[in-house]
Amino acid sequence: MISIKGLRKVFQAKEDNITAVDRLNLDIKDGEIFGVIGYSGAGKSTFVRLLNRLEEPSEGSIKIGDREITALNKRDLRLARQEIGMIFQHFNLLWSRTVKDNIAFPLEIAGVPKEERERRVLELIQLVGLAGRENAYPSQLSGGQKQRVGIARALANNPKVLLCDEATSALDPETTNAILDLLVDINKKLGLTIILITHEMHVIRKICNQVAVMENGKIVEQGEVLEVFLKPKQSVTKKFVEQVMGSGEDDDLEQLQSTYKGEDIFRLHFVGDSANQALISKIAKQFNVDINILQGKITQTQMGAYGNLIVQINGDEREKDNAVAFITEETSVEVEVIQRAN
Template identity: 70%
Template sequence: MISIKGLRKQYVTKERQIIAVDDLDLDIKEGEIFGVIGYSGAGKSTFIRLINRLEEPSGGSVTIGDKDITRLKKNDLRIARQDIGMVFQHFNLLWSRTVAENIAFPLEIAGMSKTDRKQRVQELIDLVGLTGREDAYPSELSGGQKQRVGIARSLANKPKLLLCDEATSALDPETTTSILDLLVDINEKMGLTIILITHEMQVIRKICHRVAVMEEGKVVEMGDVLDVFLHPKQQITKKFVSQVMGNTEEEDAIPSMLQDNPEGKLIKLQFIGESANKALISQLAKQFAIDINIIQGKITNTKAGSYGTLFVQITGEDAEIDRAILYVQTKTSVELEVILNV
């Protein structure tokens, strides 16, 4: 368990005081992948650097297990950091060292013997999928391979916590997917807790269990990823969700699309988990004397399961439409909202 209480970071310049992280409270469960999302300047990178004290906090506490990181003396902090790995956006590799030598570097600092070091490095090279590239230099690697080296190096001392600061933002979409798959594999095989900082909701959707949304140094919304997708409360969260599920401006334009057939009801359906794979529309059309016109829809997957939205126009007798709506609300797990009585 990671417990963060009242965490604060402020910078004082000649002109003004800047609060980068503002009284932040979070509890992160052991073994989960926890995402923190925000736009540039939200304070998320400062926050993650406060966890291992690459930045010194102005106030508050960070407790990992039974250790309050914010109160450790220099030598105790150095030892505690061996339990915290970190993956950076721009890899931070030593360009004069080979893949194997980069991964071995933290083991050298820790004083591990050469024999044990060699064995551990090979284990990590195999784990991250770089077998055969041990003697390559960073300049000979692709972006994805460099990040794999960074991940392997961060795991060298068998940490309990892995911090990822925009670990995929410098990569193309296909490489990003492969790196995210690797992080999930590491999480599942090693039971490693991962805190992942990003500005992309696609990254959160693919691998995170829970997410915190940051804005102006504060956590403005937090919850299970699927819940946040289904019921975003803050405007900033709605913007992030629209990265994955489509532009909300398109939804606002839906009523005008019905001008040629202004009757019935406009319905928004939200499908969750197994319900996303059921043939609800055909069931309703067969069971009730109604016509259903599909206006717009999209389905995607999260770590917790499938999630989708579908906008439909239902026409027919009012009583029959109401019966169909009642059926969805009482007999299925699909969430239904009447957007407009046309």
């Protein structure tokens, strides 16, 4: 368990002090992938650097396991950092060293014997999918390969926690997905806790179990990713959800209502396992109705799927009512009436 209490960071400036992290409280369970999302200036990168004291907190405490990071002296902090790996947006590799030498660097600092060091480096190269690139230099690697080196280096000392500060922001979408899949694989194989800092809701959606939304140095919303997608409370959270799902207001809903004037139109909300049900075909077979999908989107999260479909239902009034009643009463799909026939 990572327990953060009253964490605050104030930067001294000539004109005025800047509070980057403002009395933040947070608990993160062992072994989960925890996302922290916010726009530029929200304080999220400062927050993650406070966790291993790359930035010194102004107030508050950070406890990782049974060790209070904020109370450690310099010597004990160096040892504690071996259990906290970190990967960065711009990789931070040593350009004069090969892949294997970059990965070996933290092991050299830790005083690991050469034979053990070489064995560990080879294990990590296999783990992150860089076999055959051991002797390449960073300038010979793609962005995704550089980040794989960064991940392997961060894992060198068998950390319990992996901090990811905008680890995919410099990568194209396809490479981003590959790196995110790698992080999920590492989480499952090694059981380590991953704290992922990002400004992209796609990243949160794809791999995180829990998410905290930061704004002006504070956590303004927190919860399971699926729950936050389903019921975002804060305006900043709603904007992030719209990155993935589009506007919940449906810009062209009025156009749909105009086009299908006098027809029955419903919005079907799918959550969790319900999104995997063959609901449309089941309704069409069980009831004498025709269902026309007008618009919709369903997306996957680590905790299940979420999304909605806007549908037109045609048929006898009684059959239409029976079909809607079946969806409402016999499934976990929520039904919202957009328009009823005149």
